[in-house]
Amino acid sequence: MSDGRRQRYDRATEVQCLIDEIKSAEEISEGLFSSLGMMVTDASLAGDEEALEAAHEGLRRRYGSQLRDGRGELAVEQRGRLLGLIDVTYWALHRLPSALQLSLDPEGHAAQFLVEVARQPGQSNAQLAARLDVDITEISRVGRKLVDADVVWKRREWRQNAWDVTPRGRRYLEESGLYRPEPEPEPQAVEPADFDYFLGVKVRPEQLWGVVTDAAGTSLARVQCDLKPVWNADEAVTVLAEFVRDLLDEAPAARAPAAAGRVGLGVEIGGHVDAARGDIVSAPNYAAGAGWSGFSLAEPLRRATGLPTVLENDANALVQLEHSYTGHRPGRTDAAVILDQGVGAGLMLDGRIHHGAAGCAGELGHVVVQSDGPPCSCGNSGCLESVVGTDAIAAEIRGLTDQPAEDLDAALELLSSAECRKHVEHVLGRTGEALGIGLSALINLTNPDRLVLYGPARLVSDEDSDAARLFMAAVRNTVRQQSFSTAGSDVTLAAKPYDAEVGAQAAAAVAKRRLSRHEC
The missing domain is CATH 3.30.420.40 (ATPase, nucleotide binding domain)
Structure with missing residues (x-):
């Protein structure tokens, strides 16, 4: 028998002897409490599951028998100390690696699931399935297994799960060597230099x-x-x-x-x-x-x-492009919103882009504006972009007019049809109002000096397009009505045509800001 095995056996035996004394004692002495407390502490530090289980079970039995025998009222202090030791043993056992953890195959789905969630907390079932290249039902099965082992936990974010690692899971990952967090990288990946x-x-x-x-x-x-x-x-x-x-x-x-x-x-x-x-x-x-x-x-x-x-x-990228045009003023807050197939927002706070804790800031398109609205690509329903994205607007016009308008431009052409005009006007008013709700929420939260809405010219250039006049009127009216206090009047709300070339120019502006020795 190895020394390690003998030590574990001796500790468990000694704990059991102390438990037997406690069970038979009319009143538990100070010395007995102290001895058992030291043994429990020693077993916890050593990770001796056998000794901790013996202590936990014995203490629970003594506490239960004390209540059944009617001795509870005579030993309130002892009851409190018994409960304290029961809690200590419970949490010590709770912190130990489980048999499931110790048997994880580093190449298996459970270990990969645990590592992936530790690397990027908050992922959904669909995101994990894509990362691990498995079916979503496998993610559900593995997730239940890891929840039972108390190494991960899940919460609900709207209609989907969001996964995170428990302290027990993080400790196991570190001790097993499966995953150790890397130091956070600096936002600038390349040393600033002069670029042509x-x-x-x-x-x-x-x-x-x-x-x-x-x-x-x-x-x-x-x-x-x-x-x-x-x-x-x-x-x-x-x-x-x-x-x-x-x-x-x-x-x-x-x-x-x-x-x-x-x-x-x-x-x-x-x-x-x-x-x-x-x-x-x-x-x-x-x-x-x-x-x-x-x-x-x-x-x-x-x-x-x-x-x-x-x-x-x-x-x-767009808000950084805007900043390159307008320049920096201390304390200034700029926002840019893109209306395309999706909807997104960028924030520039005092000259610095705001990415949020994990790069997720500004996902305005996934704010739910209609609880019973159309399904969104993110898995929720009624997200702003599923209501006002360019594809969504075209689809709603097609549905109301029963016309084969393949894209937004074709759908907006139906304004010139006497038969279809009222339906198109209805869609533009309703979707403009929905976007105005989203913009007013952003304005109320950030109180920007300037907000630029980038979108298709036929929706945002209200000097050149009948559709844009209808749409932007609904947007601006809703912003005025729903912005808090002076926030709506504090902001300069501009609209600019957006196409893929503007996006490419914005990407070039980001490269200049991030890589160049002299920022825009």
Whole structure:
């Protein structure tokens, strides 16, 4: 018998002897309490489950017999001390690694689930299924198993689970060596330097747009191509690297600086982006059925292209583009909202982009505005973007008019039809009001100096479009009515046409801000 085994056996035996004394004692002495307390502490520090279970079960039996025998009223202090030791043993056992934990296969789904949730808390079943490349039912099965082992816990965020690791789970991960948190990276991944040119790439669900700008922001070249569904990070890096090479071919002046490391690359995408790490956490609007989730993109793309690379959310990129135009004023708060297939918001607080705790700040499109509204790509129903996104507006007009309008432009053309006009007006008024509700919430929360709404020209350029006049009137009226106190009058609410090229220019502006020695 090994020394370790003998020590565990001796401790459990000694604890059992003390428990036997406590069971038979009419009144438990101070010395007996002290001896058992020291043994419980020793067993807890040693992780001796056998000794702790013996102490816990024996103490519970003595406490129960004391109550049944009617001795409770005569020994209130002793009852309190017994309960205290019972609690100590309970929590000591609770903290021990369970048999389930000790048997986790590092390559199995349970271990991968635990590591993934520790790395990125708050993920949903769908996000975990995408990350682990398993069916969502497997996530539910493994999740129940880990909840029973008290190494993970789940909460409800609207209509989906959000997973996190318990302290017990984190301790197990560290002690087993499965996962140790890395130090948080600095937001700037590349040492600031002098750059001659910047490339900006806008990633849309079915399209790539790119621009090349000089250090002054002048656009020198632009390229557009269709994007086929991309199902994993390797495919994304390959497709984007090839697109960047095509973009450089259109700007010969940038080729030599690119080889010398004097060209920076910015990429923007709609969704949850960890800008500091250069990762796409979740972009459910991309590649229907899969989504771009769990993609580490910036660093692999840097290796593939040889260009210093930064990644940003589309709305965050737009507010940085706005800042490059308007300049910095101490204490200033700027906001940009993008109305596209999705809806997002970017915030610039005192000259610094606000990403939030995990890069999720500004997800205005996933604020629920209709509890019984249409389903959203995120898994909820009635999110703002499922009501006012460009595809959603076109779909509602099609449904009311029974006309085959394939996209927003075709749907808005129906304003000229006497038969369809009232239906289109109704949709524009209702969706404009819904967007106004979302904007007023953002204004009430952040009290910005300036808010710029970027969207399709036919929805936001109210001097040039009948549809935009109807839509923006509903937006502005709702903002005035629902903004608190002076917040609605404090903000300058501007609207600007948005297309993929503007998004690419915003990505280039992000590269300049993040990489250049001299920020915009």
